Amino acid sequence: MGYDLSMRLWRGDAEGGGLEDFTVEVSEGEVVLDAIHRVQATQAGDLAVRWNCKAGKCGSCSAEINGRPRLLCMTRLNDFEETDTITVTPLRAFPVIRDLVTDVSYNYEKAREVPAFAPTPPDADGKRRMMQVDVERGQEFRKCIECFLCQDTCHVIRDHEENKPAFAGPRFFLRYAELDMHPLDTNDRRKLAQDAAGIGMCNITKCCTEVCPEGIKITDNAIIPMKERVVDRSFDPLVWLGSKIRRRDPSDERTEVV
Amino acid sequence: MATGVEDPSRAQVGTKTLRQDRWWLYPLQIGIILAFFVVYATVRIFMRDYYWADAEHYLTPLYSPCLSDSCVPGSAHLGTPLPELPFFIPLPFITFFVLAGFRGTCYYYRKAGYRSFFLAPAACAVPEPHKTYTGESKFPLNTLNYHRYFFYGALLFVLLNVYDGLLAFQGPDGGFGMGLGTLIMWVNIAMLFAYTLSCHACRHIVGGRLRSFSQHPMRYRYWTWVSRLNAKHGTYAMISLFTVILTDAYIMSVSAGWFDDPRFF
Numbered sequence: 001m002g003y004d005l006s007m008r009l010w011r012g013d014a015e016g017g018g019l020e021d022f023t024v025e026v027s028e029g030e031v032v033l034d035a036i037h038r039v040q041a042t043q044a045g046d047l048a049v050r051w052n053c054k055a056g057k058c059g060s061c062s063a064e065i066n067g068r069p070r071l072l073c074m075t076r077l078n079d080f081e082e083t084d085t086i087t088v089t090p091l092r093a094f095p096v097i098r099d100l101v102t103d104v105s106y107n108y109e110k111a112r113e114v115p116a117f118a119p120t121p122p123d124a125d126g127k128r129r130m131m132q133v134d135v136e137r138g139q140e141f142r143k144c145i146e147c148f149l150c151q152d153t154c155h156v157i158r159d160h161e162e163n164k165p166a167f168a169g170p171r172f173f174l175r176y177a178e179l180d181m182h183p184l185d186t187n188d189r190r191k192l193a194q195d196a197a198g199i200g201m202c203n204i205t206k207c208c209t210e211v212c213p214e215g216i217k218i219t220d221n222a223i224i225p226m227k228e229r230v231v232d233r234s235f236d237p238l239v240w241l242g243s244k245i246r247r248r249d250p251s252d253e254r255t256e257v258v
Numbered sequence: 259m260a261t262g263v264e265d266p267s268r269a270q271v272g273t274k275t276l277r278q279d280r281w282w283l284y285p286l287q288i289g290i291i292l293a294f295f296v297v298y299a300t301v302r303i304f305m306r307d308y309y310w311a312d313a314e315h316y317l318t319p320l321y322s323p324c325l326s327d328s329c330v331p332g333s334a335h336l337g338t339p340l341p342e343l344p345f346f347i348p349l350p351f352i353t354f355f356v357l358a359g360f361r362g363t364c365y366y367y368r369k370a371g372y373r374s375f376f377l378a379p380a381a382c383a384v385p386e387p388h389k390t391y392t393g394e395s396k397f398p399l400n401t402l403n404y405h406r407y408f409f410y411g412a413l414l415f416v417l418l419n420v421y422d423g424l425l426a427f428q429g430p431d432g433g434f435g436m437g438l439g440t441l442i443m444w445v446n447i448a449m450l451f452a453y454t455l456s457c458h459a460c461r462h463i464v465g466g467r468l469r470s471f472s473q474h475p476m477r478y479r480y481w482t483w484v485s486r487l488n489a490k491h492g493t494y495a496m497i498s499l500f501t502v503i504l505t506d507a508y509i510m511s512v513s514a515g516w517f518d519d520p521r522f523f
Contacts, residue, residue: 010269012269017270018270018272019271064276064383066276066278067276069383087276089269089276092383093268095267095268102269130472131470134470152383153382153383155379155385155391156391156393158383159379160390161261162390182469183469183470183472198395200393200394200396200400201391201394202394203378203399204372205372205379210382220489224365224458224462225461225466228406228459228462228467230403231403231405232467234403235403
């Protein structure tokens with residue numbers, strides 16, 4: 001059963017813009033991206049929208065639907081009443097390029113600041129080995145599709161443009177945590193996470209976890225463990241003393257990157 | 259110059275948020291609950307009365323342990339190493355410092371407090387009112403990083419609550435007995451254990467700080483247990499808040515004679 005859906009889509013560019021009203025026929029089982037594609041096909045051929053897989057796996061179609069950061073392709077129309085007006089804007093933490101497309105290059109700049117995986121030398125047979133239990137620990141983090149919804153909703157940069165140079169954001173704390181928990185990595189990134197990545201600015205209000213379309217527990221499993229690792233290094237005199245006396249902290253054997 | 263969502267480089271939507279749901283309800287509810295607890299606990303620790311039910315041997319968790327010469331007879335289970343305290347120093351000031359510190363630096367309560375009291379942010383994708391923001395990177399908020407020390411202290415105080423709970427099995431005649439208050443105290447102890455052991459700092463200490471689980475199988479096992487509890491840390495935080503209030507209010511009622519403690523045996 002089809003019905004006419006009322007939509008408000010943000011149209012414009014860096015010079016300015018605003019919300020425009022559209023009414024478009026939609027069908028049962030469709031998602032917001034389907035409706036936008038129909039607007040594009042029938043009423044606004046020059047409407048810019050970034051998308052790719054339409055399966056919630058490429059992370060391209062991130063936008064804000066009724067003020068909430070979501071994937072356009074994973075937001076079903078039957079989540080709303082047929083009489084509701086659905087408002088779609090581009091991500092509001094990043095510079096707009098045109099219509100629903102934003103410039104997310106901030107995230108790629110931050111990705112370049114994370115030192116790459118630096119593995120230990122291989123075993124005598126030329127292979128490196130990890131036990132399954134250690135492999136599993138990082139699997140959750142590798143589900144990230146880099147949609148940057150967590151970055152978009154994080155108030156540290158969303159509400160404070162001036163914090164962008166000093167703050168990496170939840171997606172990259174995920175990366176810091178993944179590498180810091182890796183038994184074969186030789187880098188110690190704790191100081192870097194504290195200083196250059198600004199993990200201390202995160203006040204763990206869990207918005208990143210709320211919006212993650214992959215259901216990654218970003219705050220509980222990545223940010224807080226990483227904060228605790230920073231505490232080990234910089235705020236806990238007992239851990240510091242223990243590492244000096246018995247050198248049992250495995251991170252002692254790693255190279256601190258700053 | 260406008261910043262945040264009104265920064266000139268970003269899409270100019272004309273309103274700070276387009277959220278249509280009742281996003282303000284959660285921070286309002288949690289804020290009211292936390293404010294009530296703060297007021298209740300403050301009144302109770304300065305009250306200096308009705309914290310020990312002598313016949314039933316119930317000591318409220320807010321006054322455990324009572325260490326001053328000002329404590330009523332029978333309530334000082336660990337003796338009285340402290341002298342009499344003036345009225346402006348609460349009898350359980352050490353307990354209050356450790357337990358308020360544990361909850362105040364707890365990751366769950368930090369989230370709740372930032373959302374409800376500092377509006378930083380009140381809800382996701384709702385702009386915060388602050389002009390600048392440095393989070394927990396500068397003094398005084400960087401002291402929240404000492405949460406693990408409060409965790410060690412809180413664990414000790416839960417063990418003291420266990421001792422109080424064992425003493426509450428003493429009946430009015432001095433023999434073995436159990437009343438409704440004993441049951442309430444043990445429910446509270448169970449919830450305090452659940453809250454304390456599900457703490458993120460505990461999770462880190464028992465095994466989270468390791469880089470290789472496979473080399474430490476026992477600590478990995480502890481970590482999986484704490485992780486299971488940790489998934490409901492916020493729930494335990496709120497439930498234990500209510501059980502502490504309920505236990506204290508019950509013991510206050512029994513101690514003041516407003517209510518007779520039903521005895522099971």
